[in-house]
Amino acid sequence: xxxxxxxxxxxxxxxxxxxxxxxxxxxxxxxxxxxxxxxxxxxxxxxxxxxxxxxxxxxxxxxxxxxxxxxxxxxxxxxxxxxxxxxxxxxxxxxxxxxxxxxxxxxxxxxxxxxxxxxxxxxxxxxxxxxxxxxxxxxxxxxxxxxxxxxxxxxxxxxxxxxxxxxxxxxxxxxxxxxxxxxxxxxxxxxxxxxxxxxxxxxxxxxxxxxxxxxxxxxxxxxxxxxxxxxxxxxxxxxxxxxxxxxxxxxxxxxxxxxxxxxxxxxxxxxxxxxxxxxxxxxxxxxxxxxxxxxxxxxxxxxxxxxxxxxxxxxxxxxxxxxxxxxxxxxxxxxxxxxxxxxxxxxxxxxxxxxxxxxxxxxxxxxxxxxxxxxxxxxxxxxxxxxxxxxxxxxxxxxxxxxxxxxxxxxxxxxxxxxxxxxxxxxxxxxxxxxxxxxxxxxxxxxxxxxxxxxxxxxxxxxxxxxxxxxxxxxxxxxxxxxxxxxxxxxxx
Amino acid sequence: xxxxxxxxxxxxxxxxxxxxxxxxxxxxxxxxxxxxxxxxxxxxxxxxxxxxxxxxxxxxxxxxxxxxxxxxxxxxxxxxxxxxxxxxxxxxxxxxxxxxxxxxxxxxxxxxxxxxxxxxxxxxxxxxxxxxxxxxxxxxxxxxxxxxxxxxxxxxxxxxxxxxxxxxxxxxxxxxxxxxxxxxxxxxxxxxxxxxxxxxxxxxxxxxxxxxxxxxxxxxxxxxxxxxxxxxxxxxxxxxxxxxxxxxxxxxxxxxxxxxxxxxxxxxxxxxxxxxxxxxxxxxxxxxxxxxxxxxxxxxxxxxxxxxxxxxxxxxxxxxxxxxxxxxxxxxxxxxxxxxxxxxxxxxxxxxxxxxxxxxxxxxxxxxxxxxxxxxxxxxxxxxxxxxxxxxxxxxxxxxxxxxxxxxxxxxxxxxxxxxxxxxxxxxxxxxxxxxxxxxxxxxxxxxxxxxxxxxxxxxxxxxxxxxxxxxxxxxxxxxxxxxxxxx
Numbered sequence: 012x013x014x015x016x017x018x019x020x021x022x023x024x025x026x027x028x029x030x031x032x033x034x035x036x037x038x039x040x041x042x043x044x045x046x047x048x049x050x051x052x053x054x055x056x057x058x059x060x061x062x063x064x065x066x067x068x069x070x071x072x073x074x075x076x077x078x079x080x081x082x083x084x085x086x087x088x089x090x091x092x093x094x095x096x097x098x099x100x101x102x103x104x105x106x107x108x109x110x111x112x113x114x115x116x117x118x119x120x121x122x123x124x125x126x127x128x129x130x131x132x133x134x135x136x137x138x139x140x141x142x143x144x145x146x147x148x149x150x151x152x153x154x155x156x157x158x159x160x161x162x163x164x165x166x167x168x169x170x171x172x173x174x175x176x177x178x179x180x181x182x183x184x185x186x187x188x189x190x191x192x193x194x195x196x197x198x199x200x201x202x203x204x205x206x207x208x209x210x211x212x213x214x215x216x217x218x219x220x221x222x223x224x225x226x227x228x229x230x231x232x233x234x235x236x237x238x239x240x241x242x243x244x245x246x247x248x249x250x251x252x253x254x255x256x257x258x259x260x261x262x263x264x265x266x267x268x269x270x271x272x273x274x275x276x277x278x279x280x281x282x283x284x285x286x287x288x289x290x291x292x293x294x295x296x297x298x299x300x301x302x303x304x305x306x307x308x309x310x311x312x313x314x315x316x317x318x319x320x321x322x323x324x325x326x327x328x329x330x331x332x333x334x335x336x337x338x339x340x341x342x343x344x345x346x347x348x349x350x351x352x353x354x355x356x357x358x359x360x361x362x363x364x365x366x367x368x369x370x371x372x373x374x375x376x377x378x379x380x381x382x383x384x385x386x387x388x389x390x391x392x393x394x395x396x397x398x399x400x401x402x403x404x405x406x407x408x409x410x411x412x413x414x415x416x417x418x419x420x421x422x423x424x425x426x427x428x429x430x431x432x433x434x435x436x437x438x439x440x441x442x443x444x445x446x447x448x449x450x451x452x453x454x455x456x457x458x459x460x461x462x463x464x465x466x467x468x469x470x471x472x473x474x475x476x477x478x479x480x481x482x483x484x485x486x487x488x489x490x491x492x493x494x495x496x497x498x499x500x501x502x503x504x
Numbered sequence: 505x506x507x508x509x510x511x512x513x514x515x516x517x518x519x520x521x522x523x524x525x526x527x528x529x530x531x532x533x534x535x536x537x538x539x540x541x542x543x544x545x546x547x548x549x550x551x552x553x554x555x556x557x558x559x560x561x562x563x564x565x566x567x568x569x570x571x572x573x574x575x576x577x578x579x580x581x582x583x584x585x586x587x588x589x590x591x592x593x594x595x596x597x598x599x600x601x602x603x604x605x606x607x608x609x610x611x612x613x614x615x616x617x618x619x620x621x622x623x624x625x626x627x628x629x630x631x632x633x634x635x636x637x638x639x640x641x642x643x644x645x646x647x648x649x650x651x652x653x654x655x656x657x658x659x660x661x662x663x664x665x666x667x668x669x670x671x672x673x674x675x676x677x678x679x680x681x682x683x684x685x686x687x688x689x690x691x692x693x694x695x696x697x698x699x700x701x702x703x704x705x706x707x708x709x710x711x712x713x714x715x716x717x718x719x720x721x722x723x724x725x726x727x728x729x730x731x732x733x734x735x736x737x738x739x740x741x742x743x744x745x746x747x748x749x750x751x752x753x754x755x756x757x758x759x760x761x762x763x764x765x766x767x768x769x770x771x772x773x774x775x776x777x778x779x780x781x782x783x784x785x786x787x788x789x790x791x792x793x794x795x796x797x798x799x800x801x802x803x804x805x806x807x808x809x810x811x812x813x814x815x816x817x818x819x820x821x822x823x824x825x826x827x828x829x830x831x832x833x834x835x836x837x838x839x840x841x842x843x844x845x846x847x848x849x850x851x852x853x854x855x856x857x858x859x860x861x862x863x864x865x866x867x868x869x870x871x872x873x874x875x876x877x878x879x880x881x882x883x884x885x886x887x888x889x890x891x892x893x894x895x896x897x898x899x900x901x902x903x904x905x906x907x908x909x910x911x912x913x914x915x916x917x918x919x920x921x922x923x924x925x926x927x928x929x930x931x932x933x934x935x936x937x938x939x940x941x942x943x944x945x946x947x948x949x950x951x952x953x954x955x956x957x958x959x960x961x962x963x964x965x966x967x968x969x970x971x972x973x974x975x976x977x978x979x980x981x982x983x984x985x986x987x988x989x990x991x992x
Binding site: 068301306 | 586606711743821828831846869871
């Protein structure tokens with residue numbers, strides 16, 4: 012957060028950052044973009060390959076229709092217009108991870124154009140990021156550079172793994188509408204929620220199914236755009252923010268020294284938190300794009316687009332509105348829940364089971380999220396499912412458990428996998444709410460402590476606390492506190 | 505029994521097998537013997553798969569005949585641009601020396617399924633780039649009508665092999681004339697199907713929007729039969745459509761009621777006098793069996809060669825980029841780093857013509873030149889397509905000589921690429937318009953064969969083959985080259 016404040020400080024010194032993002036989303040189709048190999052992660056090298064994705068002589072691509080459908084979903088969810096006719100282009104360049112020496116991608120006729128995403132910040136304010144385009148392409152393979160650095164420079168040799176080669180990707184390019192690293196992070200977080208909600212990608216930055224590059228330039232507010240750099244290698248939300256901060260600072264330092272920013276690719280090093288220029292864009296490739304002659308154009312007629320639109324789930328923005336309206340949640344809680352489809356589904360099931368949205372939201376955003384985050388689990392992997400948690404909440408409502416005890420039971424549920432009632436029974440945790448039983452305990456305690464009882468009668472109200480403590484000690488903390496209080500006041504008076 | 509394979513058609517082979525007079529093993533052995541006898545002179549084969557062929561033939565002989573597979577046991581040879589699983593496929597290039605494909609091209613799989621016996625892989629211009637087969641990295645194939653002359657190209661090995669009866673028939677590929685021109689030069693029948701009629705899966709790409717696989721045969725009946733064996737929509741090739749109707753067996757003997765447009769731009773000064781003479785005799789033959797021939801102008805075809813030599817190299821520059829030494833084929837031993845590996849591998853692996861076209865194509869697609877070259881060529885292509893559409897409103901077919909000359913001398917044009925390119929003047933516009941075209945022998949000029957090209961609307965293969973059949977019957981040429989005299 013410190014770095015953030017520094018940047019903000021510098022930004023207020025008269026500089027404005029202009030940021031556009033290029034996001035790659037790996038689609039979770041069963042098979043690859045242009046062949047029938049499985050899309051996988053973490054398999055042994057070169058086991059999910061075939062002549063087509065290895066670029067053998069004579070092979071031809073065939074478009075994965077599911078990938079087109081998924082890309083259409085993303086385009087529609089981002090409010091893009093979907094092209095009636097879209098074509099693939101070849102992007103030509105040599106690299107050992109690119110078997111055909113061209114990437115089948117899209118160029119001047121992308122699938123989706125001119126959309127936007129409205130992003131809500133923590134303070135409740137909203138800003139709109141324009142979406143320039145959404146297009147489909149294929150992923151490259153992966154190179155493993157053997158040698159100390161792990162980078163290609165200085166490597167002894169490099170190994171190529173083509174398992175990832177040909178995986179369907181959707182590239183999303185934003186307009187340069189982002190002004191701060193905070194906004195960039197908020198945008199990407201909410202974009203991820205959106206794609207997650209569509210269930211078309213795992214959108215996992217660490218595993219590379221969500222990748223983000225940034226174009227960054229600086230200017231004095233109101234001035235024309237400055238020279239931009241392309242910032243790469245930010246493979247987490249935190250690194251996106253830190254990378255942007257570092258690059259903005261580097262550019263400000265550069266400009267304040269009276270130097271020019273050189274158009275280049277900048278690499279973020281997460282270990283040092285610094286950025287370094289890779290290569291000048293002047294030597295950039297001429298990709299010699301031309302229409303891919305091996306593939307027919309994709310015709311997406313209106314009825315197709317409408318069918319896909321109709322199949323879209325409730326998107327986070329709409330869900331947030333509904334959570335506020337139907338459950339009376341705060342905007343902040345609603346945004347958090349709506350951003351996670353699984354969690355908000357969980358919440359809604361829970362709220363309808365318990366009949367109390369407030370308490371349900373507190374449990375989901377409190378204990379449940381705490382446990383999931385600590386264990387690094389997705390809500391779908393939670394040991395405690397919504398009906399089980401509803402039962403636990405029911406035990407609080409009917410007075411069997413205190414709030415504090417319920418949290419302990421929840422922990423026990425998580426570790427043991429047992430349901431709330433069996434844990435309460437096993438541990439004898441049920442709250443003592445039997446009036447007769449409590450009454451006799453209270454009388455015993457008063458009798459055993461004549462001194463404090465006398466103090467109360469002389470007007471010292473504070474000793475009630477002492478008596479409550481004694482009762483709790485007798486009952487191992489299981490007495491219903493409200494009832495104990497009432498009984499003490501009655502018998503001490 | 506001793507089989508004389510000289511002049512034997514595939515249909516004749518089939519009849520011999522069906523009559524049980526000869527076994528597939530005997531027939532296959534007879535062709536292998538013929539190859540042993542003459543291929544030292546013709547050099548049509550890059551690879552003869554004796555073992556594989558005899559094994560496949562023995563397998564056919566060992567089982568009961570299958571009525572659904574009439575061509576079972578009939579031998580065939582394949583241009584070396586078609587991937588054959590387990591059998592080296594080089595495209596006549598050093599860069600693919602030793603490359604053994606892990607899969608069969610769709611056409612190869614279809615023929616295998618139909619029980620045909622593969623004799624081997626045939627020579628060609630490297631990556632199908634050329635009109636004489638002199639661009640092969642391995643050998644120069646001779647024209648069986650005159651061994652000092654080229655067989656044409658790029659399917660020169662296929663045409664020479666069929667002409668010399670080293671196989672009853674063969675598959676070739678045609679991008680701008682690579683089936684039809686060598687067929688014309690070697691006195692055989694060559695059909696380039698409508699773009700999309702035959703799957704390109706496993707055809708090592710030269711120019712994807714133009715490449716088609718087709719038959720080279722001794723007559724139109726064999727061409728029709730082979731086309732029907734290989735045509736069809738293929739889920740592995742998104743650009744494939746198959747034929748609307750099978751080619752069937754052409755039987756037509758007359759041309760009553762058919763109108764033939766004689767393309768003025770391709771029949772005048774553009775062609776050698778000897779070729780014009782033979783072509784005129786073909787026109788006479790068409791008219792003598794009832795066809796009507798009238799001159800027609802196709803002004804845009806004259807720009808065909810220019811457009812073709814931008815579009816085809818552009819696509820080739822991209823298609824051939826995968827030969828980078830990383831995964832298969834040649835890799836230079838003289839490289840210290842990645843970029844040296846690329847540069848040396850490709851410098852050592854590709855021949856001069858391939859390099860020339862990669863450079864032309866790379867240039868034509870470059871930023872700042874794309875509109876002037878590639879895009880402009882595509883507009884020309886559209887004009888040619890429209891010109892043909894217009895002509896087919898008035899004519900059933902258009903005809904021209906297949907090539908402006910007869911087969912030229914080996915070495916004659918190697919140092920003049922432009923003269924070599926102009927060889928495809930008559931065939932290129934047909935390829936650009938994605939139309940089907942056939943070349944059949946129309947006669948001889950000074951002892952060398954001259955081809956007649958018949959072109960029809962998209963998917964008119966059935967009609968073209970029948971029209972060609974009528975002309976073939978009328979001309980009744982003797983098409984067995986006197987090999988002993990000319991290539992002694």
